[in-house]
Amino acid sequence: MRKPFIAGNWKLHKTIGEALDLAGALKQEVAGIDDIDIVIAPVYTSLAKVADVLVGSNISVAGQNCYPAASGAFTGEVSPTLLKDAGCRYCIVGHSERRQLFGETDAFINQKIKVLIEAGLRAIFCIGETLEERESDQMYEVLTTQVREGLKGISAEDMQHLVVAYEPVWAIGTGKTATDQEAEEAHAFIRGLLQGLYDEDLAEATRILYGGSVKPDNVDGLMAQQDIDGTLVGGASLKAADFARITRFKRG
Numbered sequence: 001m002r003k004p005f006i007a008g009n010w011k012l013h014k015t016i017g018e019a020l021d022l023a024g025a026l027k028q029e030v031a032g033i034d035d036i037d038i039v040i041a042p043v044y045t046s047l048a049k050v051a052d053v054l055v056g057s058n059i060s061v062a063g064q065n066c067y068p069a070a071s072g073a074f075t076g077e078v079s080p081t082l083l084k085d086a087g088c089r090y091c092i093v094g095h096s097e098r099r100q101l102f103g104e105t106d107a108f109i110n111q112k113i114k115v116l117i118e119a120g121l122r123a124i125f126c127i128g129e130t131l132e133e134r135e136s137d138q139m140y141e142v143l144t145t146q147v148r149e150g151l152k153g154i155s156a157e158d159m160q161h162l163v164v165a166y167e168p169v170w171a172i173g174t175g176k177t178a179t180d181q182e183a184e185e186a187h188a189f190i191r192g193l194l195q196g197l198y199d200e201d202l203a204e205a206t207r208i209l210y211g212g213s214v215k216p217d218n219v220d221g222l223m224a225q226q227d228i229d230g231t232l233v234g235g236a237s238l239k240a241a242d243f244a245r246i247t248r249f250k251r252g
């Protein structure tokens with residue numbers, strides 16, 4: 001059985017004060033939920049303070065990105081080691097906004113995964129096709145390349161510290177969710193890729209999250225799908241009540 005995993009990506013939102021208010025409210029709203037993993041990813045400037053507020057709670061904290069080096073002359077970057085120092089257990093890597101707006105390649109994302117697992121963090125590894133790729137029948141090829149290149153050299157043991165997040169780019173921030181069937185199809189395909197790269201046991205054990213306009217009113221249908229093990233939520237993670245409702249998706 002794969003333990004459900006519900007993560008909120010706050011992207012570039014919230015001052016420190018607002019982040020602390022949201023984290024505090026969320027802590028109360030989800031208190032006592034112990035059958036799933038709950039993770040939030042605030043902006044760098046509020047990470048340490050949010051992590052402090054959540055010590056001892058059932059919510060873990062994630063970085064939204066990292067640079068694949070422990071330290072050095074890398075102006076403006078943050079390392080996995082420093083994220084861990086700030087109280088993070090997880091880090092998002094390969095988000096489509098990083099790929100599209102900041103030109104991140106599969107090889108660069110692969111380096112990040114390696115360095116962050118080595119630093120003792122867990123990776124939330126994002127993949128997903130654009131609308132153009134989907135409409136021109138390149139979706140499966142794109143997902144295959146992202147998975148194969150992103151996970152190059154990642155051992156089966158290290159895979160225990162990684163969850164995959166399938167986020168179709170056309171569904172992010174658009175209010176246009178993939179249908180339950182579209183999402184399930186992609187997830188089953190990704191699980192098949194993991195089976196090919198590793199083995200069936202690993203593929204069955206790896207959690208694959210869906211992201212892209214997940215809301216309180218569509219989470220139940222998505223989570224009812226066999227290969228959807230959790231969600232990576234953007235907009236709806238910015239309101240405590242909405243995100244809490246998502247963590248209370250209908251259990252099967």
Ligand code: 13P
Pocket residue numbers: 009095167171172173174175211212213214232233234235236
């Ligand atoms: P939205 O939920 O706002 O569509 O964002 C999804 C996302 O990109 C999470 O990483």
